[in-house]
Amino acid sequence: MLFDERPKTRRQELFDRDIEIEGIKSNVDRPLLVISGIRRIGKTSTLLVALNELGRDYVLIDCRKLKENYGRQDLYNLFSSSFSTVVDKVKGVLSGVRGVSILGNSIEFKWKGRDSVSLADLFDHLNGKRLIIAMDETQKLRGPLSKEVREAIAHAYDYDRNLTFILTGSEVGLLYDFLGVEDRESPLYGRYYYQITLDRFEKERATEFLRKGFDEISAKVSDEETEKLVEFFDGIPGWLTFGANRFLEGRKIEEVREIAIDVALNEIENLIETKRRVSEIVGRRYKNALKCLALGENSWSKLSNCLQRAEGSTMSSSVLENIITNLEKSSIIKDYEFLDPIYGEASKRLS
Template sequence: MNEVNGLYIDMRGVVKRSDLEAEVTEALESSLTKIKRFLEGIRGVEISGYSIGIKWKGRDSISLRGLLEEINKKNERFVIVLDEVQSTRPPLSYELKNIIAYSYDNLENIVFILSGSEIGLLRDFLGYEDPSSPLYGRGVYEIVVERFTPELSREFLVRGFREEGLEPSLNVIEEAVSFFDGIPGWLTLFGRRYIEGVRDINSIKEEAIALALSELEKLGEREKLVLKAIAFGARSWSQVRDFILEKYGLALPKSTLSRLIDKLEKLGVVKNYEFLDQVYREATRRLIVKAT
């Protein structure tokens, strides 16, 4: 199999253009031994040993679009993975979509892979069916990683551990399969922590719950109220409304409540008034919320 050349960039916390430029520089440096030939001779790019410097501003500088144009001239496939890209906000998100659209139309050797854990928001970000989006009408190949079956979860863990020379007990594997409920990300977290030497599965569970809780705490108070209602058994629009009214004394208008539920589904936390995994259900139970 041919080696894939390119970059991986985690977009979480990338707020402005300078953040993106810093992440691109760091990603290029971390892969420098593999992609050095793509960068040699480009104006504004300085390579010294295993370090790289990019002049993004001022005289003899280069823009991100210009950098991609130069890399494209190497006539080799170059893949850029933008992870959790749906978390970006305007104006950066619009600039980023313009760069992707330009690359799609003009740079045949540049390939973008956009990934995210919140599929609904990722589709909203792309906007390939929205005439106002720079990516409107562009071809998109979508791959959705579905929840693993218990059998596939078990095989995923066993094979991964075998590659690392480990063979956890069947009880450990079964507990992980049961709790992480086929979610690839949580199973990967469990496997990585176990390989790193964490043998207390409860501590790994707590880490996963803490990660989920940190994400939920970023939501608005009313979104948290809806999640609380679902976590404690509400299974319909009216049950969610009644729970919030009875427990917090807040009457939400129908349109507001429907909008909140729709957003939570796009976030990939719930669907049809059910949590998509046990980790987020437990994290929601621990949320501290107040009616606003």
């Protein structure tokens, strides 16, 4: 079903994205592919449809499950639970490996001590077969252990020719920071990777998507209502799907928008909360910056003025620059504009 709210796994449930899927399929023998795009744009769906069509063995590691300051135990737990889902496919190459125990349907990794297994070792053993390692929301691997993970991926890039890494990320700048493809100090610096960037649908495609989805379930929806949904959600497929479902549940069209804004507000508050964990002041500055941006303060000087008024205090340019850079790296804004209009609306309502 086109409006199923879970990530899609089959092409017939996925609207468009044929070029991107073919791109993934025809480049899957490269060592590294990167799928990027803002939240709700369809990264996981595109990845899963391509993987299913390829019919090759793959393991999916959902890095969103990692908490912010994850430790080695958390990382290995994530790997263990991910590899346990494909135990039959990998037990041939992992059985008997030091630090790896295969018990029924689960694979456990020893992460500490003399007989532990490192990620680089693990990749070398997995290289005994052709395997795709897909990591969803890879930027979450940033953090204290990022160097170790990055080095293991870089090692596999050079030596493990049977492995392909497909990485996705919605906080695009953070993803590239993690990979370090532009950082001379990083082992992945200058390495070629095949890049897929998912963009929002143009107005016409978005309208077509909604019509097709409504037709599929024989829902009679007026052109005017369909257009309103397109207008609210700016061609972002996740929001279109979300909006269509709320509408089909009987919500009025304006209400649908409010519900989406509430969802976005919650996500923004979570983001601010992560900043607040650094300090109260940092949290407050991000909140004020988002509010100023939402009010249309779309240049350095306007934003600076607005923030200083909100804070009742001067603010050094390096502090402001830092905030802007981080919001850009998290794919919240670009050139002082919100990438997702629903995030912009929600930010106006920050209290």
